[in-house]
Amino acid sequence: VKRNLLVAAAIAALALAVERSFRLEDDPIRSLVMADPVAAALFDRYQERSPFRGRIFVEMEGLPPAEQARLSETLARAGYREVPFLATPDPARLLDLASQLPAGTVERLAGEEALRGRATEILAVAALPGGGEALRQLEVDPLGVGPALLGRFLGVGKGGEGGGAPPRVFESPRPLVYAEVEKVEEALAALSPRVHYIGADFFAVENYRAVRRDVLLCSTLTLLLTLGLFLWFTRRWVLLWLLGVGSLVSYLAGVLAIRVFYAEIFAVVLVYTSTFVSFNTESLVHLSGIEEGRRARTLVGVWSAIGTTLLGMAVMLLGRSVLVRQMSIASIAGLLAFLVFLVPYRRTVDGIRFRTVPLPGWTAPRWLPAVLCGASAAGLILVGPPRVETRIDAFRYQSAALGREVDHFSRRLDAASLGDVVAVPAPGSPSEALRPLAAEGLLAWDDHPLARFQDPPAQEEALAALRARWDGARSLLARITESEGIRLELAGAPPGRILGEWDYLEILGEVGPLRWSDEAGGRRFVHAGLRRVPPDLAARGLVPLGPRTHYDLLLTDLSRQLGWLFLAGFAAMVVYLAWIQRDAARILYVFAPVLAVALGFAAWSRFTGTPLTIVHFMGFSLVIAIAVDYTAVAVSTDHGEVELSKILLTGLSAVATFGVLMLARHPILRSLGATVVAGALPSLAFALLVRLRHAPGGAR
């Protein structure tokens, strides 16, 4: 009673600590950060200036006004506040671009007809309730240079950037209430395709919804299947109780361990913690009911299994992906916490007995594992390294409806040459840096703001026209407004200055929604939208700023890194097992099925043209962490009947746990489940059916 109370108190304390510190992050994309600090800084600053954060965008031009009003009401009820597409630019900063208006445009703005038209517009607006502030615009900018500049450089009043009317923008409520976002998404989806919508909120809610369903489904199925397996193999509830409570301890310890290093825990990592049951099953089953006469050999097998699992997880800590690190931290902490949890119950664990299952088996010669490993290695060399590539679509869930909206807005951005924006290193002038890209046809020069940059003589001409026409225009406007009973102090001509390309891009970035130049790591960059992304993007020194290309590149880079870490973990396991097993044939037996599986994956990837993704590598790490245990325990215990039955139980439990992940909606979990099942099943079959002949001289 004291022991159970103590354990209950420890669990309660852990739960309290988790409850106090727990913060969930639903969108796994936010876990991704570029390793290169220059690239990361450029991307972050571009995204900060980007008007896409904390907002949703809705195109509702296709709806009649009454329906638009109803939709706006739905959005307002959910806490979305309509905000302007563009932030109000600082009028003085905008007028710094005055020299960039063509002299002809200045002449037109200063013409009597244009001035009378502008006065009519502003006086009509001023007549509206609260409209008097419009008169201030006339005071500071009598000719309307600001609106003309906005029209010329930002497309304002001409349909916005990207053609067509700009979408209406709604600021997201904080904190986000998923139930409200769901209602909004349903309302918008019901109006599609007359309405188009996009925003991070929809991804967050869809991922949340998918994860919520996956957690419920996977946890329930895992629990039921494990329950059935355990009852059949042990006919006792105590093991299940230990597994259930121990897995709760694992989960809490894993989450707390993540919290020590990270402020937020990714929801998908929480779903992943349901796989702890599988690791814990292995430890519990192999530590249970050890026969006294075989204790030494069994413990070699158990520590081989636990050690390789921990090694497999530990190398993942060296990776850069926060998501993978969180999974690794949770696994290590969870496994260690489970082992600590078992200490007070060691006598109970010792007393458990397992149903033995007679399994057919074939005793293989001692050279067979060497041949298998050699053949797999040769096969891997022959097949060659598979293509490694991870695309953002494989990393987060999106419904078909949201996918269509992504396509729609991607097309709009592509049409405006803003789909694949890159930062181009520019040691000289920005146009010199962009010219080679334009010459290759990679860049739509006409869509770039530099295409509208006026050279100094043209700027001189524009400023001269402004100075020459300003006073006359001012007098005319003063006469018009005075006749209406309005008194204005109309501003004098803006000082105007001759701009260089860098000044021009900087001002444009400040007054508009997009940054066009930046400086990082002591280097200057000019931003440009590409028509297509060249395969040698990194070799050219181009830094992707568009989320799609940026994350694809980042994930591919992380996948390669994880691949190397996987190999490092594999090597560490070989060294560890060499130290603990001290027999080459046994070590080769342990790794033979894993190498065969690796060959299988490489061949599948090469011959089907399917690239290996970051999720495959995460899966491979789990495969060697789990599957190596089967062969390690089997060969360490000389394929004893009880141990083989235990392997059957743990193997079936692992296949069940990861198998149910294949029913998940979230692509990461689905792919992870399929990879682990495909990798673990051959190892399980090998460990159960292939027995290694004893060493000559009876050494075991």
Add this chain to the structure above:
Amino acid sequence: VIAAAAIGAMLLAAPALTPEALQARHAGARSLTADVVQTKEGRYWARPLTSHVRLRWTPGRVEWETLDPVPSTVVIEGDRVQVVSGGGSRDLGAQARDPRFAALVRFLRALAAFDLTALEGDFVLAWGPREVVATPRPGSSLSMVRKVRLVFGDDLEVRRIELESPSETTRLEFQRVERVR
């Protein structure tokens, strides 16, 4: 007798001004037409400017027709703003996209429709016995408005709107309001 008097008084008492009562009063309206006398005073006006206006509202469309002293009409339809004056009409293209102006248009649309939900997006509403005082929320694009006071009659119909901005005060007296349901 006392009970009957109390019940009678309750029945005759004007309904209280609450968001629900106001929404119920304006719910289902298909159009509104009002004659308004507008007076503007402030920095830019040499003397108080009084104008006679006819306001017409249908869902999605607001017409602000100044009858005198200078006839002109501003039509707000969706995001589009059109000025009709002197026989010609002009679309306020660039001007309508100005964030401050877009916010003003949004406000006028909500005001004409008595759309409290939309108004609350930009304003904090304080409810008095017969008036609502709206002050812009922090960070709102409606920086050109300091305070709006809406005064209602016993029938919950709007009687007066006073709008304060940094440069002017606008007072709207609603003289005739016709609502079609």
